[in-house]
Amino acid sequence: MKGFRHILAIVFMLNGLAASAQHWLPFNTLVHDAEDQVSPTAFLSRFATSWNDASVGVDLRREDSAFLPQEGNGKLEGFFNYGTYVRFGNGSAARGGARYSRGVKRDVIWNSTSDFSILYPYVMADSLECDLQSEQYSFNGYYATHAGKFVLGGGAQYRALHEYRDFDPRPRNITSDLKVSASAGYPVKSYLLDLSASFRKYYQNQALTFYNKKGANTNEFQFLGLGAHYPRFEGSENFYRTYYKGFGWSAALSMRPADRADGWSSALSLASLSLKRRLPILNNAVLCELNTLNAGIFTSLRNTKGRVRHNTLLKAGYEHRQGIEPLLDSKSGSDFGSLLDVEMYTADILSGSIESVIEFPREKGTLALNPSASAYSFSSGYVYPERKMDFAYAEAGAGTSYRSSIGKLAYYIGAEALYKVNLGGSLDIPSDFTQELIAAHYGRIHAAFTDNCLSAGLNARIKYGICYLSMSYRRLFFGSGNGTDCLCSALGLEF
Amino acid sequence: MRKVLCILLSAMLLSSCVKQVETDVFCSLSLTAVMPDGTDIMQMTVDNSLPGNFLRNVNTMQKYDFPVFVNNHGGPLRVRKGVYTIAFDGVARIVGESGLVEKKVRFVAYNSPDKAVMLLEDSADVRLELIVLE
Numbered sequence: 269m270k271g272f273r274h275i276l277a278i279v280f281m282l283n284g285l286a287a288s289a290q291h292w293l294p295f296n297t298l299v300h301d302a303e304d305q306v307s308p309t310a311f312l313s314r315f316a317t318s319w320n321d322a323s324v325g326v327d328l329r330r331e332d333s334a335f336l337p338q339e340g341n342g343k344l345e346g347f348f349n350y351g352t353y354v355r356f357g358n359g360s361a362a363r364g365g366a367r368y369s370r371g372v373k374r375d376v377i378w379n380s381t382s383d384f385s386i387l388y389p390y391v392m393a394d395s396l397e398c399d400l401q402s403e404q405y406s407f408n409g410y411y412a413t414h415a416g417k418f419v420l421g422g423g424a425q426y427r428a429l430h431e432y433r434d435f436d437p438r439p440r441n442i443t444s445d446l447k448v449s450a451s452a453g454y455p456v457k458s459y460l461l462d463l464s465a466s467f468r469k470y471y472q473n474q475a476l477t478f479y480n481k482k483g484a485n486t487n488e489f490q491f492l493g494l495g496a497h498y499p500r501f502e503g504s505e506n507f508y509r510t511y512y513k514g515f516g517w518s519a520a521l522s523m524r525p526a527d528r529a530d531g532w533s534s535a536l537s538l539a540s541l542s543l544k545r546r547l548p549i550l551n552n553a554v555l556c557e558l559n560t561l562n563a564g565i566f567t568s569l570r571n572t573k574g575r576v577r578h579n580t581l582l583k584a585g586y587e588h589r590q591g592i593e594p595l596l597d598s599k600s601g602s603d604f605g606s607l608l609d610v611e612m613y614t615a616d617i618l619s620g621s622i623e624s625v626i627e628f629p630r631e632k633g634t635l636a637l638n639p640s641a642s643a644y645s646f647s648s649g650y651v652y653p654e655r656k657m658d659f660a661y662a663e664a665g666a667g668t669s670y671r672s673s674i675g676k677l678a679y680y681i682g683a684e685a686l687y688k689v690n691l692g693g694s695l696d697i698p699s700d701f702t703q704e705l706i707a708a709h710y711g712r713i714h715a716a717f718t719d720n721c722l723s724a725g726l727n728a729r730i731k732y733g734i735c736y737l738s739m740s741y742r743r744l745f746f747g748s749g750n751g752t753d754c755l756c757s758a759l760g761l762e763f
Numbered sequence: 764m765r766k767v768l769c770i771l772l773s774a775m776l777l778s779s780c781v782k783q784v785e786t787d788v789f790c791s792l793s794l795t796a797v798m799p800d801g802t803d804i805m806q807m808t809v810d811n812s813l814p815g816n817f818l819r820n821v822n823t824m825q826k827y828d829f830p831v832f833v834n835n836h837g838g839p840l841r842v843r844k845g846v847y848t849i850a851f852d853g854v855a856r857i858v859g860e861s862g863l864v865e866k867k868v869r870f871v872a873y874n875s876p877d878k879a880v881m882l883l884e885d886s887a888d889v890r891l892e893l894i895v896l897e
Contacts, residue, residue, distance in 0.1 A: 499824040592784050595883065598821045598846045598876035608844060608883050609784040651788050652843050 294638065294669075295625045298581050299533055299568045306520035306535040307464045308449040309412035309421030311353070311363050313527050321351045323736075323760025327371070331752040335712055338379035338391070340400065345371025349758075360413035366406070373400045380439035380488065382431045382472060387512060389493040389613060390545055390556045390591065392474060394437065394486045403430045410449075419460060422450035437479040437488055437508075443472040447516075460526040468516035470543060476508040490555065493591055493613035494648065494655035495697055498555065500596075506549040514543030514558075534567040550596075553604035557592040580624040589615040589648075615648035633672025638684065640665060643691070659693030659714055667721070678727040686719040717746045733763030790844045791886040794830070794837040798868070798893055802857050807832035807868070809853040816851035818842075821876050829853075839886070846881050850874035855893070867896040 303310035327345040334341035347369035354362045376398060381391035410423030429443040451464030476488070488508050490498035501507040522535035539562040546552045566583035591613030594606030621642035628635045641664040649656045667684030695710045725738035742754040796807055809816050809829035818827045822845050829851060830837040855868045870891045873880045880889055 498822070500822045595845050596822060597881075598879050607846070607881060610788050610844065611784050611786050612788070 295577065295579050295627055295636065298579050298623060298625055299570060302535070302566050302568065302581060302583065303522070303524060303533060306522045306537045307421075307451045307453070307462045307524075308410045308423045308466075309419050309451050309453055309462065309464075310522075310524065311410065312361050312412040312419060312421065315353050315355070315361075318354045319352070319762060321349075321760060321762045323349045323758045325349070325756065325758030325760075327369075328755040329752065330374075330754075332750045333712065333746075334375065334377075335752065336384075337377045337709060338384045338388070338393075340373035340376040342374030343371060344374070345369050345402070347371075349760075358413070360411065362409070362411045364407075364409040366408075367404070369402075369404045371402050373402055376400045378491075380433070380437075380441075381474060382429050382441040382443050383445075386470070386541075386560075387472070387543070387558065389491055390558055391491050392439065392488055392508065392510070393491045394488050396435065396437075396486055398433050398435045401432050401434065404428065417455055419453035419462070420451070422448075424448045432477070437486070438477045439474065439508075440477045441472055441474045443470075445470050455526050456523075458526055458528070459523050459531070462520075462522045462524065464520050464522070466518045468518070468541060470512065470514050470516065470541065472512040474508075474510050474512070476505055479505045479508060492556065492593065493650040494657055496612075496650055496653065496655065501547065501555065507547065509549060510545055510547055510555065512543050512545050514541060516541035516560075518562075529572050530570055532567065532569055535565070537564045538562070539564075547604075550604045553596055554594050554606060557594070557609070559590040559592070561588045561590075562586070575628065577627040577629065578624060579626075580622070582622045584620040585618070587615075587617040589613070589617075610651075612651045613648070615646065617647075618645040619643065633670055636669045636671075636682075638667035638669070640667075640686070645691075653698050654696070655698065656694065656696040657710060658695075659710070660691035661688055661714075661716075662691055663688035663719075665719065669723070676729040680723075680725045682721075682723040684719075684721040684723075688717050688719065690714050690716055712746070715746050717744050719744050733761055736760050736762065787885060788843055789841050790882045790884060792838055792840045792842050792882060793886070793888045794832070794840075794891055795888060796832050796835050796837065796855070796868075796870075796891045796893055798855070798857065799895060804832060804835050804855045804857055805863070807837075807853050807855040809851045813852070816853075817848065818851075819848050821846040821848060821879050842882065844883050846876070846879045848873055848876060848879050849889070849891070852896070853893075868893040869896055870894070 300310070300314065325347055327343065327347065329343040331341040347367060349365070349367045351365040352363065356362070377395065378393040379391050380393055381387055384391060404427065406425070406427040408423065408425035410421060412419060412421030425447050427443070427445040429445075430441070432438065432440040445468070447466055447468045449464060449466035451462055453460045453462035455461075479488070487502060490501050490507070492498055516539065518537060518539035520535055520537035522533070524533040525531035541560045543558045545555045545557070547555055562585065564583065564585040566581060568579065568581040570579045571577060590611060592609050593612045595608045595610065596604050597607055619642065621640065623640035624638070626637045641662070643660070643662040645660040647658045663686050665684065665686030667682060669680055669682030671678065671680035673679070693714060719742065721740060721742040723738070723740035725736060727734050727736045737757070737759050739757040740755070744752040746752070796804055798804060808831055811828040816829065818829055819825065820843060823843065825843070827840060827842055830840060850871050850873065852867065852869050855866050857864055857866060870893055872878065872892060882889075
């Protein structure tokens, strides 16, 4: 659904359990996250009271061998997170958030560009295995209200990312990513039919702050797809100052229960992002163009009544990536316009998953089960020199957790295990300098692994609200002694 | 009718998201060598191992081998569409007054990116006007 981001998520295990120990229980977030992605008004009647949540934490990842070399084999990141939900007296509500993170990605190779998951395969790359410093700010704010029978809402989210390397050649990338959304909902029987749309603007400025071929002892490559690169614009510092600029839109039609928690929730969404990579030194000549189309569908059923509560989410997604490479003129005095736009790279990604959270609330505490299964298929090709890479896998597993309270203290503990199995694939890449890397990378993606997670949290009611501490540890076993460790912990205050 | 309309609209929306561009990346290239005096060339060969002899895509820097020319013509070659530099020294065999004669010839008209030839169609015939060295 989100392309390689799906794979990235497996490795990174982003903050999931640790940073969300309090009001964001997995039982709720399972569907809330899906709803929030398609409609900026989905939160309107989600909570009865206002709240604020501030937390600080650390996110750690260490891999014996990098799953995605372009994102490094490790990460150490500290973060501050703030979220708020405000209910107004007239039935309106607002939500907002801010996050600052600062950290380092360890041993990044074949990628000097930020946001690899958005921009691949068109990235700048070199063969150095170096740390990439990373600093990110993000903000979001949404407002929703009733207007007669309609539910109207809108908001925006903004992300700024700064990544750089302290080793020659020294890339420095500055990214801004803005998304503005609006939606309108109308009640149909006991459900709310919602139509939403958004506009996105993306920009990344990429520069080498210092590059000396002799000192750096390497070259920077303008990667095109599956190891192909663009020799015409390599070898000079001037060619390494590029920028990505583009626009995107999305539209979604969703349906969710009106003013109640239980029932069906479904959505159909479509999103598009079109980016061009330009070279300022040559009259902003377009080096390549990447068009990404996403289509997604989900449906969920939630029941919060009775001695057994359940929440089940079924979703599927399709992503198509189209890489266009213009043939640039070479004559002096020309404006370096495109003589012909040629489709050179395509990728098709299919994904589907089903996940359920089943809770057994009892007087002493609540036991939860979390079975899940998913499948993923990736197929890509580069036209000339012809290259192909396909793979598919499925994974299934289950988790369990228990939460309870003792006086003013509340706690939870959880464990989860997943097994990923390879469903086949092929790799057809001509022999060149990238063959070894791509073959190794492919072998890693193709490998079966088990994914095990332990999590725990502790809450204490204090004078100012609820103080919480949460931790999760995840270990992926790839066989041959290879593994990935992820640790995330957060200390926060909800008030 | 509504369903058909919805399906058509959806298909239009989906297709509009993916840019319609050229998908055939290859050009069938034929080369025609011409002597200054118009004499027919029985056969012409180019030593592809020499770095000064090149048929090269400017954007990808990919170099293609020259074919053996027979009766003035070489090819067709399957090359990627693009902008090409072409230059070579070759040996042309022509029929002179005293029989078969070998002459060293040179082609330099497209020898730099500034003078490159564009091959953007599905097929192209490039005329190579030779210079006789001796």
